[in-house]
Amino acid sequence: MLREWKEPVRPGEEELKMRLAAAREKLAAQQLLIKEQKVPVLVLLEGWGTAGKGYCIGQIIENIDPRHFKVESMERKTGEEERKPFLYRHFTRIPEAGKFVFLDSGWMDEVVEERLHGELSEEKYAKRIESVRRFERQLTDNGYLVMKFFLHISKKEQTRRMERLTDEKDTVWRVGKKDLWQNSHYEKCMDAFSSYLKSTNMPSAPWYIVDAKSKKWTELQVLETLTQGIDIALDNRDMAVPLLQNVFPLERMPLLSEIPLDKTLDEETYRKELKHLKQRLGELHNRLYRKKVPVIIAYEGWDAAGKGGNIKRITSALDPRGYEVHPIASPEPHEKARHYLWRFWTRLPKTGHIAIFDRSWYGRVMVERLEGFCTENDWMRAYNEINEFEKELHDWGAVIIKFWVQIDKDTQLERFNERQNTPEKQWKITEEDWRNREKWDQYETAVNEMITKTSTTYAPWHILESVDKKYARIKALRIVIEELEKALD
Amino acid sequence: MLREWKEPVRPGEEELKMRLAAAREKLAAQQLLIKEQKVPVLVLLEGWGTAGKGYCIGQIIENIDPRHFKVESMERKTGEEERKPFLYRHFTRIPEAGKFVFLDSGWMDEVVEERLHGELSEEKYAKRIESVRRFERQLTDNGYLVMKFFLHISKKEQTRRMERLTDEKDTVWRVGKKDLWQNSHYEKCMDAFSSYLKSTNMPSAPWYIVDAKSKKWTELQVLETLTQGIDIALDNRDMAVPLLQNVFPLERMPLLSEIPLDKTLDEETYRKELKHLKQRLGELHNRLYRKKVPVIIAYEGWDAAGKGGNIKRITSALDPRGYEVHPIASPEPHEKARHYLWRFWTRLPKTGHIAIFDRSWYGRVMVERLEGFCTENDWMRAYNEINEFEKELHDWGAVIIKFWVQIDKDTQLERFNERQNTPEKQWKITEEDWRNREKWDQYETAVNEMITKTSTTYAPWHILESVDKKYARIKALRIVIEELEKALD
Structure with missing residues (x-):
């Protein structure tokens, strides 16, 4: 030029x-x-x-x-x-x-x-x-x-x-x-x-x-x-922005309603597996630290699906110097004032470290979509933007693991009630959780669309069936271990 | 042990x-x-x-x-x-x-x-x-x-x-x-x-x-x-914290009411001096960059005293790669959740750089004191805490320059009215400015106490008489130059 x-x-x-x-x-x-x-x-x-x-x-x-x-x-x-x-x-x-x-x-x-x-x-x-x-x-x-x-x-x-x-x-x-x-x-x-x-x-x-x-x-x-x-x-300012076609290869994923939720694990198998898998994960953590592989794990799922407990089973196998959990709440003013991915860019792990996101950038196509915090054009564009974001991370060499923690509506109600009735757990349940529950069907539509459009081959979604939390925890550990092994070979 | x-x-x-x-x-x-x-x-x-x-x-x-x-x-x-x-x-x-x-x-x-x-x-x-x-x-x-x-x-x-x-x-x-x-x-x-x-x-x-x-x-x-x-x-939690005596040597300072505000400068002298001083400051900026001296300049003063214009005369002499202006407004939630000095620690300059604070950590003993944003014990303790903070910076090798930009109450009223009546300047005047003006006397007491208690020998206050803004600008440039020369010798 x-x-x-x-x-x-x-x-x-x-x-x-x-x-x-x-x-x-x-x-x-x-x-x-x-x-x-x-x-x-x-x-x-x-x-x-x-x-x-x-x-x-x-x-x-x-x-x-x-x-x-x-x-x-x-x-x-x-x-x-x-x-x-x-x-x-x-x-x-x-x-x-x-x-x-x-x-x-x-x-x-x-x-x-x-x-x-x-x-x-x-x-x-x-x-x-x-x-x-x-x-x-x-x-x-x-x-x-x-x-x-x-x-x-x-x-x-x-x-x-x-x-x-x-x-x-x-x-x-x-x-x-x-x-x-x-x-x-x-x-x-x-x-x-x-x-x-x-x-x-x-x-x-x-x-x-x-x-x-x-x-x-x-x-x-x-x-x-x-x-x-x-x-x-x-x-x-107010002109519509054209939506770009997704250009990344996608994996075929089931709809939420097609996922059987009857999987369980007995206490003894759970204990044995947990111990064994945690030890294996600990070893892998050492290796990826030495090989400087960055790892990003994102958790999304229904309220009370068991994200927190699931994350804890992963982290308790890790050296605290080598990972960080980022609980994602609504953005602070200085975050809201920037591109919605900014607060995730600033929280990326260093090479050799693990970052676990308890809720993530997918808020854009779930809560922000349903609550009208962004325009329709914004969230429709976001699928592709998110795929691009993850492509960037993948090309950098990061292992990206995305979990959707799935339960049914009845199980959620049971757990909400239990939280409400147990004094030490009451802080875990808020008015907002009840409000979100009322929008279950709208959320289900949004989640299905999200999973369909962002299950790229380089960063597919994994479903954790979590009516039996023990089953979900073991499955999560297995997937993390498998993905790390792939990356380390 | x-x-x-x-x-x-x-x-x-x-x-x-x-x-x-x-x-x-x-x-x-x-x-x-x-x-x-x-x-x-x-x-x-x-x-x-x-x-x-x-x-x-x-x-x-x-x-x-x-x-x-x-x-x-x-x-x-x-x-x-x-x-x-x-x-x-x-x-x-x-x-x-x-x-x-x-x-x-x-x-x-x-x-x-x-x-x-x-x-x-x-x-x-x-x-x-x-x-x-x-x-x-x-x-x-x-x-x-x-x-x-x-x-x-x-x-x-x-x-x-x-x-x-x-x-x-x-x-x-x-x-x-x-x-x-x-x-x-x-x-x-x-x-x-x-x-x-x-x-x-x-x-x-x-x-x-x-x-x-x-x-x-x-x-x-x-x-x-x-x-x-x-x-x-x-x-x-609610026990009182003992106040420590200030242990740092102080300089004697005048009360605000003792400062004569009749100093002026004619246009021609101003132009000539400005050009000459800016050139000199530019040269010094190069030298302190090479010598890796960090510089911290804090501006406090009455609303409409002319802080902004004064700062601009300093910065326009500087290479934009070597300084940063930090306008200090009320703290964001993540800042308010920490020690009040945290947001200033995070904004310190690197060695060789200049940080200019448009309002500063002195908010603790002015607005926070008067608006009740902290307890009496908190702001009374703050004089010593601030002296300690600046001592830390001084020991690190920083040049610390603190300006109080002074005008009288009538001049403020004139300038407020002018802002209110000039469309391009209206954004500079808010309801809050008028409210603060009503508390002029309380502020004057707080400012006098602040200047008396924090004019340490290593970081004294400098008064800029700013009824004539030109006079204040030239005085500020001279002081900055003088302090930099001292540090570079």
Whole structure:
């Protein structure tokens, strides 16, 4: 894309000044609309070393109240980040509704850099591109405005700037090894940038190539494009988002009503099996820690189906230093203000660790759907978004195990009553549980649709028949062990 | 302390079993009281390598619902953590009200380890001990239950365990270099542990030395002590906390009413000075980045005093990659559930970076005091707690600059009216501002007390006379520059 790019005509000094003043004022006014209408705005500045990304961001934010924006600059990955999926450190930095995040380079820089230095095979590079495209589309589909700028300068200009910076004691540190390497491999870098720009140039988040030859001119191009983008985003806010077809292979699953619930296990077999399986799981936990395999286990199921007790049988076999249980309740304000997957991205395990989710991202297509916490378009889109999310985790190397804990309506009533009548258990039952129970049939429809549409081959659902909790616990342990064994071989 | 310690008598097998069952049940019941009464519980397990800290935690948490606890194990410092004050990674991990955090070793391990390996001079070690004592006292003073256990085993027992672990392929990784070193320097380590235990054995957070010879016996001692501790904490909840005298040297400050507000600056001098000072600040920013000096600037002041515009004049001189502005509003639920300083600990800058707080931890002794968001004892204690907090930052090497932006009541009224009558500025004025204005006199009393009690020599307040905003901006820039110059020399 860079080779075909035509340098825009720079306006005269007088015009430049006037247009700059106008654009600045416009942005200052727009920040309030953005806030009012709760649009999250992600502004990504990529480009050549010394092109002036940092300076440009510095100028732009002068027009915005500090309460409304955040600047993030991509430094080297921390040890923690190295142990998370590629998108982790990017996804966790997305803005809240009504606010701006400015990124001083981001995932483009990371991907192209790794490709240029041979750290990514062509196959892995292609996967990264897929990840990026999905990531950006998930943001724009969910109402994010994503503005991507590439600050372009010629080789000659880059050389000149580096020389000038190196001359000054206080600025010499700004010219890094990376810049030097880029300058002496300018053509090769140009090709890599171009190819990345082309592959990620999407209608909902296109690239804007900026002529970065002079500071004020750079600022003007970015400001004018940004403010236009904001205008369009505010206008289009209520337009429907197209639903994408699911593109991932699915497994055939039974409907809830087809699942026989008469399975039981006698006390003695249970005790013996439990002891034996827990020991085996403990051994596997040691091995996956050493092999650095991340494991994600999600529990969903009816209220009082026995999720808690089931989870406890898994965790009691594990070293507490190597796992974490995340009970998922309704989102807190700072979570609600971001993409609904954000609070799960921030809770991902490190490699070698196990994260167990007691309720999960599937809330989007169950409670959020039924309670109207999101629009129909939102939850319909979510099946595919969730499959994409899990694909990302799978490609990273994670073992993903999803349990639906199943009971029938009578069993639930029995257990609710028992909780209500046992003082130590009363805290486990709330008004909300009774209200949800009234919506059993609607939930059943939603769960069936969920299981059908998100049982991908790489992350299928497992049903735990839990009228006999002992049976369900042993089955869960067996499945976890089996999946870990597969992953460790 | 370890050498004087007398091994407790282990009960017989039968008694052990019974007492264990009773203690487990008790803890299971207590978790609900803890939740109801919103007590945060921090359980710290320290001790010899292979003493069984992780295993013991694993047993204990089986009695607690996963929604009510978190386990943290102290791994090696991340790059990010290396660039924060010593207490950062510990303070950020404290529990929420109503929940447990179990720490598989923590600050004791870190401090003793560094001392043993000569990374801490005796002087620095003494400072660390001071920090730890203050940290733990700040927690217990603020209603935290802090239970500290040291799991003790003999040299012989440690040798035996290490041999057994090393024999097994799956467990050999558990014996680290650290354990080996400890074992071959057992006496030296014993002395270091003892001395640490003695120096940090405080009435409100004493040490419990646990005979860790066998697993069940270890569990019993920890469980019984923990449950007793919880009982006492629940009983003592409403007891007054003693106020500590301030022990830090203070600077003499004027009362607000004594500050002349007639200072002004003409437009031309302002323009010239602004340009010159911004350039100077930009240069200093480069230098402190290279020298890795962290800078913390806190702004407090009357509504409409001009904090925002003042901050903007500072930030526009800075590289956006090197600073962050933190606008402080009322705390979110997960913040309110923790020690009031937690949300500031989590927002500290890295070394070499600048953090600007638009309102700050001083909310405790202003809005929280006046609105009754905390008890009288709480805010009276806070002066000293805040001085301690800033001392911690100062000892870490941070430059701390605190501004009080001062105007008179008439000027505020003028500016409120102007905001109300200018459409683009209306969002800046709320009902709350008017309500606060009615409490001007009460605020003035609180501010005077705050400035008097927290103007320590290492972090004094600076008054910015801001009836003429231009004057205040230039004064702020000058002070920042002067403080940075001092730190960089």
